[in-house]
Amino acid sequence: MTESFEPVIVGFLCNWCSYRAADLAGTARIHYAPNMRPIRVMCSGRVDPQFVLKALREGADGVMIAGCHPGECHYVNGNIKTLRRYHLLKRMLKQLGVEEERVQLVWASASEGKQLAEAVDRMTEQLRALGPLRWPERVLGEDGRGANGHEAFVSAIEPREEVAA
Amino acid sequence: MNALTRASRASPQTFMQEVVAATPGGDTHLELCLQCGTCGGSCPSGRDMEHTPRQLFAMIAAGMRDEVLKSNTPWYCVSCYYCMVRCPQEIHITDIMYTLKRMAIKEGYYQESTAADAPDFSETFIDFVENYGRSFELGLATRYHLKHHPLSAIKMAGFGLGMLARGRMDLRPTKIQNIDQLQAILTKAKELSNGSFEPGGAS
Amino acid sequence: MNHKPMEEARIGVYVCHCGTNIAKTVDVAEVARWVGEQENVVVARDYKFMCSSLGQDLIESDIKERGLTRIVVAACSPHMHEKTFRGACQRAGLNPYMFEMANIREHDSWATDDRAAATQKAKALVEGAVRRVAHHTPLEPLPVEINPNTLVVGGGIAGITTALELANAGYHVYLVEREPSIGGHMAQLDKTFPTLDCSACILTPKMVEVGQHPNITLLSYSEVEKVEGYIGNFTITVRKKARYINEELCTGCGICEEKCPKRVVDHVFEAGLGYRKVVYRPFPQAVPKYPVIDRENCTYFLRGKCRACQIFCPTKAIDFEQEDEIITFQVGNIVLATGYDLFDARRIPQYGYGRLANVFTSMEFERMVNAAGPTGGKIVLRDGVTEPKSVAIIHCVGSRDKNYHEYCSKVCCMYSLKFAHLVHERLPDAEVYNFYIDIRAPGKGYEEFYHRLLHEGTHFIRGRVAEVTDAARQPGEEGKLIVQVEDTLIGKQRRIPVDMVILSAGLEARHDSREVSQLFKMGCDFDGFFVERHPKLDPVATMTEGIFIAGCAQGPKDIPDTVAQGAAAAARVAGLIHLGTVMMEPVRAYIHEELCSGCRICNTLCPYNAIVFHEDRQVSEVITALCQGCGTCVAACPSGVISGAHFTNEQIMSQIEGVLWDVRRNGNGKQPTVNIQQSTANVQQPTVNEP
Amino acid sequence: MKYGYYPGCSLEKNARAYHESALVVAKRLGIEFEETPDWNCCGATEYFAINALAGYALVGRNLALAARQKLNGQGNQLVAPCSACFLNLSKTDHYMAESPELAEKVNSALAAGGLSYEPGSVRVRHLLDVIVDDIGYMTVAEQVRKPLYGLRVAPYYGCLVVRPDYQHIHDEPEYPLCMDGLLKVLGAEVVDYPVKTHCCGGHMTQISEETALEMIRRLLKSAADYRADVIVTLCPMCQLNLDAYQEQVNKHFGADYHIPVLYFTQLMGLAFGASPKEVGIGKEFVDARPALAKIQEEPPQNAKQKRSRPPKGALPMPSMLSHHKGGGQ
Amino acid sequence: MSVNGKPKLAMYWAAACGGCEISVLNIGEHILTVDEVFDLAFFPCIADFKTVDVRGYPDGYIDVCLFNGAIRNSENEEMARLLRKKSKILVAYGSCAYEGCIPALANLTSKEATLETVFLNNPTIDNPDRVLPQPAYSVPEGELEIPEFYHTVKALDQVVDVDYYIPGCPPEPHQVWAVLQVVVAALLDGAPLPPKGSIVGAGDVAVCEECPLEKREKTITRFYRPYEITPQPGLCLLEQGLVCLGPATRSGCGALCPQVGMGCRGCYGPLPGVEDQGAKMLSAIASVIDAGEAGMEEAELDRVIEEAVATIPDPAGTFYRFSMAHSILRRANDSQSDKV
Ligand SMILES: Cc1cc2nc3c(=O)[nH]c(=O)nc-3n(C[C@H](O)[C@H](O)[C@H](O)COP(=O)(O)OP(=O)(O)OC[C@H]3O[C@@H](n4cnc5c(N)ncnc54)[C@H](O)[C@@H]3O)c2cc1C
Ligand SMILES: Cc1cc2nc3c(=O)[nH]c(=O)nc-3n(C[C@H](O)[C@H](O)[C@H](O)COP(=O)(O)OP(=O)(O)OC[C@H]3O[C@@H](n4cnc5c(N)ncnc54)[C@H](O)[C@@H]3O)c2cc1C
Ligand code: SF4
Ligand code: SF4
Ligand code: SF4
Ligand code: SF4
Ligand code: SF4
Numbered sequence A: 001m002t003e004s005f006e007p008v009i010v011g012f013l014c015n016w017c018s019y020r021a022a023d024l025a026g027t028a029r030i031h032y033a034p035n036m037r038p039i040r041v042m043c044s045g046r047v048d049p050q051f052v053l054k055a056l057r058e059g060a061d062g063v064m065i066a067g068c069h070p071g072e073c074h075y076v077n078g079n080i081k082t083l084r085r086y087h088l089l090k091r092m093l094k095q096l097g098v099e100e101e102r103v104q105l106v107w108a109s110a111s112e113g114k115q116l117a118e119a120v121d122r123m124t125e126q127l128r129a130l131g132p133l134r135w136p137e138r139v140l141g142e143d144g145r146g147a148n149g150h151e152a153f154v155s156a157i158e159p160r161e162e163v164a165a
Numbered sequence B: 001m002n003a004l005t006r007a008s009r010a011s012p013q014t015f016m017q018e019v020v021a022a023t024p025g026g027d028t029h030l031e032l033c034l035q036c037g038t039c040g041g042s043c044p045s046g047r048d049m050e051h052t053p054r055q056l057f058a059m060i061a062a063g064m065r066d067e068v069l070k071s072n073t074p075w076y077c078v079s080c081y082y083c084m085v086r087c088p089q090e091i092h093i094t095d096i097m098y099t100l101k102r103m104a105i106k107e108g109y110y111q112e113s114t115a116a117d118a119p120d121f122s123e124t125f126i127d128f129v130e131n132y133g134r135s136f137e138l139g140l141a142t143r144y145h146l147k148h149h150p151l152s153a154i155k156m157a158g159f160g161l162g163m164l165a166r167g168r169m170d171l172r173p174t175k176i177q178n179i180d181q182l183q184a185i186l187t188k189a190k191e192l193s194n195g196s197f198e199p200g201g202a203s
Numbered sequence C: 001m002n003h004k005p006m007e008e009a010r011i012g013v014y015v016c017h018c019g020t021n022i023a024k025t026v027d028v029a030e031v032a033r034w035v036g037e038q039e040n041v042v043v044a045r046d047y048k049f050m051c052s053s054l055g056q057d058l059i060e061s062d063i064k065e066r067g068l069t070r071i072v073v074a075a076c077s078p079h080m081h082e083k084t085f086r087g088a089c090q091r092a093g094l095n096p097y098m099f100e101m102a103n104i105r106e107h108d109s110w111a112t113d114d115r116a117a118a119t120q121k122a123k124a125l126v127e128g129a130v131r132r133v134a135h136h137t138p139l140e141p142l143p144v145e146i147n148p149n150t151l152v153v154g155g156g157i158a159g160i161t162t163a164l165e166l167a168n169a170g171y172h173v174y175l176v177e178r179e180p181s182i183g184g185h186m187a188q189l190d191k192t193f194p195t196l197d198c199s200a201c202i203l204t205p206k207m208v209e210v211g212q213h214p215n216i217t218l219l220s221y222s223e224v225e226k227v228e229g230y231i232g233n234f235t236i237t238v239r240k241k242a243r244y245i246n247e248e249l250c251t252g253c254g255i256c257e258e259k260c261p262k263r264v265v266d267h268v269f270e271a272g273l274g275y276r277k278v279v280y281r282p283f284p285q286a287v288p289k290y291p292v293i294d295r296e297n298c299t300y301f302l303r304g305k306c307r308a309c310q311i312f313c314p315t316k317a318i319d320f321e322q323e324d325e326i327i328t329f330q331v332g333n334i335v336l337a338t339g340y341d342l343f344d345a346r347r348i349p350q351y352g353y354g355r356l357a358n359v360f361t362s363m364e365f366e367r368m369v370n371a372a373g374p375t376g377g378k379i380v381l382r383d384g385v386t387e388p389k390s391v392a393i394i395h396c397v398g399s400r401d402k403n404y405h406e407y408c409s410k411v412c413c414m415y416s417l418k419f420a421h422l423v424h425e426r427l428p429d430a431e432v433y434n435f436y437i438d439i440r441a442p443g444k445g446y447e448e449f450y451h452r453l454l455h456e457g458t459h460f461i462r463g464r465v466a467e468v469t470d471a472a473r474q475p476g477e478e479g480k481l482i483v484q485v486e487d488t489l490i491g492k493q494r495r496i497p498v499d500m501v502i503l504s505a506g507l508e509a510r511h512d513s514r515e516v517s518q519l520f521k522m523g524c525d526f527d528g529f530f531v532e533r534h535p536k537l538d539p540v541a542t543m544t545e546g547i548f549i550a551g552c553a554q555g556p557k558d559i560p561d562t563v564a565q566g567a568a569a570a571a572r573v574a575g576l577i578h579l580g581t582v583m584m585e586p587v588r589a590y591i592h593e594e595l596c597s598g599c600r601i602c603n604t605l606c607p608y609n610a611i612v613f614h615e616d617r618q619v620s621e622v623i624t625a626l627c628q629g630c631g632t633c634v635a636a637c638p639s640g641v642i643s644g645a646h647f648t649n650e651q652i653m654s655q656i657e658g659v660l661w662d663v664r665r666n667g668n669g670k671q672p673t674v675n676i677q678q679s680t681a682n683v684q685q686p687t688v689n690e691p
Numbered sequence D: 001m002k003y004g005y006y007p008g009c010s011l012e013k014n015a016r017a018y019h020e021s022a023l024v025v026a027k028r029l030g031i032e033f034e035e036t037p038d039w040n041c042c043g044a045t046e047y048f049a050i051n052a053l054a055g056y057a058l059v060g061r062n063l064a065l066a067a068r069q070k071l072n073g074q075g076n077q078l079v080a081p082c083s084a085c086f087l088n089l090s091k092t093d094h095y096m097a098e099s100p101e102l103a104e105k106v107n108s109a110l111a112a113g114g115l116s117y118e119p120g121s122v123r124v125r126h127l128l129d130v131i132v133d134d135i136g137y138m139t140v141a142e143q144v145r146k147p148l149y150g151l152r153v154a155p156y157y158g159c160l161v162v163r164p165d166y167q168h169i170h171d172e173p174e175y176p177l178c179m180d181g182l183l184k185v186l187g188a189e190v191v192d193y194p195v196k197t198h199c200c201g202g203h204m205t206q207i208s209e210e211t212a213l214e215m216i217r218r219l220l221k222s223a224a225d226y227r228a229d230v231i232v233t234l235c236p237m238c239q240l241n242l243d244a245y246q247e248q249v250n251k252h253f254g255a256d257y258h259i260p261v262l263y264f265t266q267l268m269g270l271a272f273g274a275s276p277k278e279v280g281i282g283k284e285f286v287d288a289r290p291a292l293a294k295i296q297e298e299p300p301q302n303a304k305q306k307r308s309r310p311p312k313g314a315l316p317m318p319s320m321l322s323h324h325k326g327g328g329q
Numbered sequence E: 001m002s003v004n005g006k007p008k009l010a011m012y013w014a015a016a017c018g019g020c021e022i023s024v025l026n027i028g029e030h031i032l033t034v035d036e037v038f039d040l041a042f043f044p045c046i047a048d049f050k051t052v053d054v055r056g057y058p059d060g061y062i063d064v065c066l067f068n069g070a071i072r073n074s075e076n077e078e079m080a081r082l083l084r085k086k087s088k089i090l091v092a093y094g095s096c097a098y099e100g101c102i103p104a105l106a107n108l109t110s111k112e113a114t115l116e117t118v119f120l121n122n123p124t125i126d127n128p129d130r131v132l133p134q135p136a137y138s139v140p141e142g143e144l145e146i147p148e149f150y151h152t153v154k155a156l157d158q159v160v161d162v163d164y165y166i167p168g169c170p171p172e173p174h175q176v177w178a179v180l181q182v183v184v185a186a187l188l189d190g191a192p193l194p195p196k197g198s199i200v201g202a203g204d205v206a207v208c209e210e211c212p213l214e215k216r217e218k219t220i221t222r223f224y225r226p227y228e229i230t231p232q233p234g235l236c237l238l239e240q241g242l243v244c245l246g247p248a249t250r251s252g253c254g255a256l257c258p259q260v261g262m263g264c265r266g267c268y269g270p271l272p273g274v275e276d277q278g279a280k281m282l283s284a285i286a287s288v289i290d291a292g293e294a295g296m297e298e299a300e301l302d303r304v305i306e307e308a309v310a311t312i313p314d315p316a317g318t319f320y321r322f323s324m325a326h327s328i329l330r331r332a333n334d335s336q337s338d339k340v
């Protein structure tokens, strides 16, 4: 856990609220940690838990899912489904030894640029304290060049052609 | 991280930043003063202050260090917190008054203020607390008044007798059992306070 | 584990400087150089203003000359210029959906000062877009027909303006108003600043026009209960509350009101300063003209006796059996003009409202000075007779105060000046004190009005009032209200004894604005005002297509601004109706039926019921016309057989890989595959003007 | 319910009447107190003026000791009857929670004495709040044996219990009503005078007597204007200033105030049937006995009717209590 | 192909339960055909071969090797590499070899904890000296080497290149037979082989497709463990609150488990286009939990949802029962591991 460790956060931001909140934060020149890298989705309900795992597996130190407050979803209640998935996912990630702070669900409506910025700052702070995740090296012990069958693993999770016998 | 707050906590350069850094607790918001005057209007002793709290803040913003620390204003603050709860910018005014008192004492300014003996009152009070763990009104009254208001001390003597007669004053101070522990804590606190929250300390 | 695109993608990447907006913080040249080395990137350039016509030309010519098949622009938010660049692609013959934008301005350069970190982040965002765009497929936007009818909610001056503009353009409007009459706050006002025209005189003709317009269906005393559907085709359910008056029989003669034996304080129209009967019209010029029976206070409803109104009604229009009516209809667009609530001055007890009799709110004062109001226009104390000899007007009550509302309410300075003028006019001998923090008079003729008040001899005291009290300290204060303030220009505390205090309360969002915004599925800001699509460039549209806002529902404003917004919203709606169809983003879900197992997980998830299950074939299907593309079902299908156009798993997974280029294992050190275009654009092009 | 109890220096000395009456009342109401062992002075309004960190550490020691008490097996509640103590304890807890930097420093100081304090682990309560909120008016009413009929009481809250209200006790710090309600339950007639949260002058008596006496005069004048028989306080400092300096105010301003100043617990005790001595009556400078003699056997007849109808033609008066929501077009 | 013209068949078990060999034998009378068509080159379960025999074979000597079992220790890995070298076609046979299966559930914990449970802290264990397996151990006869116990259990293709996959725990006999037929046709008649990397012996639609139980719109308020309720016959189990991975699992088994009232555990692995079976099933299940609605207070909302999802006590074990080794995260994070 070096002093200079800067966590990388992948943010899944809903097009209608949190993405615009991030736009607003920028427009208002609210400065916050540059550690979150946003990916736009149409609704937080689009966030497939696979995306979260993928981001962690690819080296992110944390994942932020952001959507409108319950009751304000552009698509009525997509965020409620997100919330349900998030709670179950959180339980599962706990079993997988991923600290709770690493995957966070944040509500930020389009006007809450400040709140979103604060959430990013807060999460960045928390991850700095936790230290890097670096799943491939630290958990899987991969050196990055196909040792331990890494490459085989890579090909195995590629979509495969399949044949019914 | 936020640029808005960063200005206030970083190593102090301006007088304003210095005051903010020396004020513990959450965000003091001092830099947000609108000069609306709610504080000055609300202050019960505002009538007798040389500068209203608002004026003091304008002077702080203008970097008028000497004038601010010489002012009797902080010493006339009675900690009523009216200004603080009414301030539309949620400025921690009362806490800032305490900070200014500390600064004035540390830099010896208070002797020039019209409330020159006020710090002595506080210091005498504290002296008893540090030695006994409890305050001691009789001792405080005698020591402070004899020193500063020998004339009124006579008047106060009547007051003191009234207190004694009503069983409202003890002749001897009470000492807490674990006075060593308290003293160790206070000594350590004073040592640490050279770090921050005190005038001149870096944050 | 790269997700490989189907065919070889030829990608062009354009990194925008946005003048210095981006370039100041992000090393744009370096980003362009670096991305030029990435897989599939054929051209990478940085350029001053990508959205300028020259910037767009650059994309077009590269597509044509270098055979680009996919475009990435790293610039501002897609909400700003996605349309612009899709247009450029289209003009060059490329399907506009083969484009992706990386937001390195709002999300990056404006959010930090750290140049190294910002540049690193920019690379991540650009690489995410590059990986993603490789998986884009050509799409066609979906046309949606627009129902030409419009719903306007709220019949204040904003709603009235919108309704009339549309109706006069020949389109049908349903105007839903909660109160028994339209008119809103403007109907309560006496004179309007700065010209001092009589509010009722300019408003009533418009109200009458609404009432009579063949293109307007006025649903007063009604509330919207349900909103379904989407732009072009909303289904609206309205509850028309029972008035207990048969509108077909009622002539509006007012005899019932006259005969009703019971009066109650009118907290709505008279702002608590006057009384009304239990069967009432809020004011004589009410539109529609029919009265309503206030069920909560009606003696008949409470005790089963009375019926005075019924007995005396000449046309037998009173109907105690009437029930609420539920009405449904279809509209293509919605305008919300629900206005504001006045800040409740009781929340600041030190100003004494509710405790000290002669402290009034601004709206009470409007009613007091109104010739049709409870005092017939006389300015008097609470006892109803005494004329005040001195009046204090306190600005910023509930506004510019973090304990209540941080924002400035924009109109109260001006109406406070108006009040001062009215006091001078009616009580020439009275002293008037205005207590202010700043006088905000930035409108046409507003500052001049302020000067007029200075001439009239108003005392302006700069200082926010600390408290209003009846605790006298000095003999001159006995029996008076004392306004305690720091006169900040003098720097001293002052106590001004007066007879009457008027609290210039601010405007706040409707108490139910959050529920209303949820009903219509659009956003509210922190203070409860509806959020506009863009604060400068799109102030009457919302994030939700087909829903517009106007007037004080969007934020505090005066009547001229309100009217301008009302008309602007009407123009936006008229434009859509005129087009007849809108093109919607083809972001839709699609179920690969041959792979669907019919597990029915997805069936209940769609908020628009767009997913149907075919019992015969045991498979599910998305009805494209209903789907709005949220992607919830896509994320849920355990078999992974629903794909969400333009937000496919491959696209997002690749983007994840891209944004993590620097921390991924194997993510680094791509061999440069193609030629590098290094900051050439700057050199080649002459100076460019601001877009 | 068991509470930690922090009497503070005043209650041991000049405010003994408060202490004694509080214990009488607590016993009747089934409140159990366990005094925080070996507590020290809270620093009043003085310590922060000399050294802020030491001031917080001074209070921090009390909090740390209270946190150790572990009453009721749950979060400790610490009752401080003195306003200044109450404020200093809750302020220290609040600022330590708000500023991790401060918390860390205070804790390093405490560590020198082998102590530590986790912000939030003690809930600081004022006695009035405990009686009104935890016990409730109903239970108090049940204990009333000798109602205070006919006694006109000016409830005086002063500053530090209502402001800055770190504990969020009051619906409305500018216009608190909880003690008014309590006194009404005792049968007293409560005057709604406008200065009930104004400042008593605090330590200004020691620094600028002129300033202090004027502050005290304002309070006495308003109470007198409203024909109060007694002023009721909840703070030793307020009691002392209004009581012991009344004579000086009279001299200085040529006035003639004779308004006894009692603690609310003293009146509660009396209403509960305790003897004046038990609740410390007689320790005050301005003798309370003449005022207390006004207490009647029967509730005054005119109490209800006094609410005269507004004159005809008068405008309706807004009510402070019924916040009319949703009104206005 | 060998001298007698018969293709050489091998079958080997690594970290596995043995069910897979049984499944091959279970193809009934077809086993005779197998015997007829193939020459056994290595099949420790039914014939006496030694590793040295295999080492002696030239590379590519074996035509088809059915490798079952996961890679748990160094011996498993060594055998995988050996058989890869000696085989033309290497098939990951059964869920363990395909995706880690039950052995890979050990990835939810650490090597140390696993050894501890197996050798030390277990009611049936008497190990007062707390002896743990050592890679090397001296006995009077000399130095003994036993295989190294890995930290992470892997699927076969995570250590060697794999040609085909046959999922199932164990694979269903009729599917096994169908696969063998394809291979035989290719080897003997030159028919085309499926493309490398294919998953054979399974469908590409979910188990639900084959499941005869009636599906309705799903609204589930809580989940039950199988012993807690008796499912109503004829009705989809998932709807009744029994976790069934059918929707996220490849068909091929004929929906064996649901048919007998036991929710599908997911042994045929994820569907095409799905990278992570567990995450997908989690997403599906959480989406249809009928807990919490938009109007609620946020804290209340969290509470009711927490409560509902808590009825699935072991989500990782449930959703990754078979696919842990192939899941996106592959194993749990336990920082003190030696990462082998
Ligand atoms: C004391 C005072 C004095 C003022 N004086 C001036 C002045 O002199 N000059 C000037 O330019 N401006 C003045 N203003 C400002 C002016 O009142 C506003 O600019 C204007 O009234 C705003 O109109 P609106 O239509 O947006 O809102 P409103 O007037 O509030 O109208 C909103 C309407 O929507 C209805 N409604 C609300 N919610 C619903 C719902 N859910 N369903 C159906 N209907 C609903 C309401 O009943 C109301 O009829 C003054 C304001 C105040 C407080
Ligand atoms: C220094 C400064 C800073 C500002 N900053 C902000 C800000 O930060 N935010 C903000 O909201 N507002 C700001 N403003 C205000 C903003 O500039 C105006 O609100 C806005 O530009 C007005 O736009 P317009 O179209 O009405 O007029 P203009 O921008 O003046 O456009 C009028 C156009 O008409 C053309 N034209 C004029 N006469 C004729 C003719 N007879 N025939 C043909 N064409 C003609 C002109 O050439 C011009 O192109 C600022 C203003 C100034 C001066
Ligand atoms: S009340 Fe607050 S904002 Fe106003 S002058 Fe005082 S400190 Fe400044
Ligand atoms: S806290 Fe001090 S400065 Fe503020 S109003 Fe009270 S006495 Fe005045
Ligand atoms: S506004 Fe124009 S110049 Fe600025 S970033 Fe967007 S495209 Fe570039
Ligand atoms: S308009 Fe004037 S009175 Fe109203 S909030 Fe703004 S500054 Fe205050
Ligand atoms: S993406 Fe799916 S859930 Fe969302 S609207 Fe379309 S069909 Fe419905």
Ligand code: SF4
Binding pocket: C591, C595, C596, C597, C598, C599, C600, C601, C602, C603, C619, C620, C636, C637, C638, C639, C640, C641, C642, E247
């Ligand atoms: S969830 Fe997927 S597999 Fe199941 S019914 Fe829907 S589309 Fe078909």
Ligand code: SF4
Binding pocket: C599, E207, E208, E209, E211, E212, E213, E214, E215, E235, E236, E237, E238, E239, E244, E245, E246, E247, E255, E258, E263, E264
């Ligand atoms: S029981 Fe399982 S396999 Fe059968 S339909 Fe239900 S979910 Fe699908």
Ligand code: SF4
Binding pocket: E168, E169, E207, E249, E250, E253, E254, E255, E256, E257, E258, E263, E264, E265, E266, E267, E268, E269
């Ligand atoms: S139902 Fe599921 S667990 Fe059972 S055999 Fe089939 S795939 Fe395996």
